Amino acid sequence: RHHQGYPGLFKSLAREFDHTTCRLISLSTPQEVDQIADITLKEILTNDKPAEVIYKNDQRHKVDIIPSPLSTSLNEAHIQLDQKSVVLVLGGAQGITAELVKHMSQAYPCTYILVGRSADPRNEASAKEFEGMKTKEEIRAYLIKSGKFTSPAEIEKETTKIYKNNQILRTIRDMEALGNTIIYQSLDLCDEEGLSNLISSIYEKYSRLDGVIHGAGLLEDKLFKQKTTSSFGRVFDTKVKPLRVLAEQLRTDCQFVVLFSSIASVYGNKGQTDYAAANSVLDDYANALNKRLQGKVISINWGPWKGAGMVSSTLESEYERRGISMIPLDEGKEIFLNEIKYGTESQVLIMSGNNW
Ligand SMILES: NC(=O)c1ccc[n+]([C@@H]2O[C@H](COP(=O)([O-])OP(=O)(O)OC[C@H]3O[C@@H](n4cnc5c(N)ncnc54)[C@H](OP(=O)(O)O)[C@@H]3O)[C@@H](O)[C@H]2O)c1
Known part of the structure; x- marks a missing residue:
């Protein structure tokens, strides 16, 4: 698996090129060439704004931020460090x-x-x-x-x-x-x-x-x-x-x-x-x-x-x-x-x- 950093790259390009829509299409499941062509065409013709979409089988997903408050009171710390650490x-x-x-x-x-x-x-x-x-x-x-x-x-x-x-x-x-x-x-x-x-x-x-x-x-x-x-x-x-x-x-x-x-x-x-x-x-x-x-x-x-x-x-x-x-x-x-x-x-x- 390659880690190439496309989301950050494309989202930054999207901010630099005012009149160009930049969108990253990630396929999280293998797709046939024809399906990939269909997805790409559909994305080019779609006006909504996400800079990143993820396809899992046929489902299209957007990346979103979900609030996730940290619970600190009841939990024990996950790390244990002593003087020798x-x-x-x-x-x-x-x-x-x-x-x-x-x-x-x-x-x-x-x-x-x-x-x-x-x-x-x-x-x-x-x-x-x-x-x-x-x-x-x-x-x-x-x-x-x-x-x-x-x-x-x-x-x-x-x-x-x-x-x-x-x-x-x-x-x-x-x-x-x-x-x-x-x-x-x-x-x-x-x-x-x-x-x-x-x-x-x-x-x-x-x-x-x-x-x-x-x-x-x-x-x-x-x-x-x-x-x-x-x-x-x-x-x-x-x-x-x-x-x-x-x-x-x-x-x-x-x-x-x-x-x-x-x-x-x-x-x-x-x-x-x-x-x-x-x-x-x-x-x-x-x-x-x-x-x-x-x-x-x-x-x-x-x-x-x-x-x-x-x-x-x-x-x-x-x-x-x-x-x-x-x-x-x-x-x-x-x-x-x-x-x-x-x-x-x-x-x-x-x-x-x-x-x-
Ligand atoms: N400050 C922010 O608001 C902010 C926001 C988001 C994320 N971050 C992230 O938080 C981290 C710390 O940011 P900072 O604001 O504290 O930056 P900073 O003051 O510029 O400190 C960066 C540190 O990285 C070291 N460094 C840079 N290039 C290096 C290299 N090639 N090899 C070894 N050490 C290297 C520098 O030491 P030398 O110069 O001695 O090499 C320095 O100690 C960064 O990863 C940054 O991306 C910061």
Whole structure:
């Protein structure tokens, strides 16, 4: 079975091409060629709007969102972690994943292995000099004053790097202060062999891997016709490549795998064909992986977050225009922890609104 992410791709194309109807037809049961031709013709001639339809035998289905409140009071948590447990967090050193995992580690102190491309800031000689600086403005002003960099582009690049380093350092220090053991591993997740070796080394060293949270991702938004294959590849591969490695390497006793997907795969988003397609693969894979592991696998289609993470001010205004509000960090943290503890679905959409 191939996981190619068509729903997110087509729904995003539908948002980019105003005068074109884009619709994905999925056949969940085998059909004869003639039947497929009939279905296709019928869909071309049908005016209603769904960007995705699924045929099961002769029945036509639409994808819909069903409210599914989480019951937390009577249930016992589905996960059991103690001080010896090991949790691998891809993209966990900064951004929303770091915030959520920090919160989780308060309830479940153990060993967390955080992975990102950035070099370990603890090895950078200059890290101490900047450690106390909390905002980009503060760092930028300091760099300009130091006179070491002259071009604005250089100053901006260095500012972003130092800001990120500070966030990573803060995540490590905060989580250690909560009684966790933190390992930071610098690795590009597009390198499948690198991730495969990391997981083997975890099993070798600890003889266990209790849970995985895959929150790595990046945005390089552009309209589809302006995208290059290398940019599409970077965005897509960062999310998708780790999945095959996880499917091959995780032992069945892994208690949970949480994949950070996005509403972009459910609704589509202008400029995000690559990102939405990648997230659709996550949604699809969660189902497949759920069947292989004893533990639970959840793909969470997050709405946009406020207070941390990748949402730029441009993207924030685009969401506002569409009436989509941002998830407040503190409430979101609690929702995330409850989902890991009590969630029963393999795909959930969580976004901010009057009722969650
Ligand atoms: N923020 C939101 O509103 C929102 C909404 C929906 C879904 N999500 C999803 O939630 C996750 C976290 O988002 P965020 O907003 O926290 O983003 P973020 O601040 O940009 O963090 C992304 C993390 O992924 C790591 N990363 C990116 N590419 C990588 C690669 N090739 N290999 C290894 N690590 C890589 C980054 O570390 P390095 O730069 O050091 O590699 C960083 O720690 C993403 O998967 C995103 O799609 C976020």
